[in-house]
Amino acid sequence: MAELKLHGFWYSPVTLRVVLTLKLKGIPYEFIEEDRFNKSPQLLEYNPVSKLTPVLVHGGKPICESMIIVQYIDEVWPQNPLVPHDPYERAQARFWVAYADQMIPAVKPLFHVITDDEVREKAIERVQEHLRVIENQCLIDQEEVLWW
Incomplete structure (x- = not known):
């Protein structure tokens, strides 16, 4: 190798x-x-x-x-593939990777010392918004699995 x-x-x-x-x-x-x-x-x-x-x-x-x-x-290295073989499922996986990339700017300020409480609260709210979207999608996915 x-x-x-x-x-x-x-x-x-x-x-x-x-x-x-x-x-x-x-x-x-x-x-x-x-x-x-x-x-x-x-x-x-x-x-x-x-x-x-x-x-x-x-x-x-x-x-x-x-x-x-x-x-x-x-x-x-094809062992343990990271993405599904089905084109639709692969597109969905790529969508969520792109969404996660959008979270990086929201999370970044929290790695710095923030002395302004308002700035800190806004940064936390942005991260929570992103996480709520993911959580809601997970709940929808669970409901679809349970329905079948």
């Missing part, structure tokens, strides 16, 4: 998405912790366009952007 390295930040949700994918599939890799404010020359070489993590390097070839990396991993 070709050498596999993952450049990322340990606290990044998009890096964690790739880490979880690799772990779910049982794929060994080397994690290279990047400094958010002082990115390595390797990272800048591997991702000269956005200069962002995560970057997966497989056999010396870089793959950028977390969802592209996840799809790549799922295609190269």
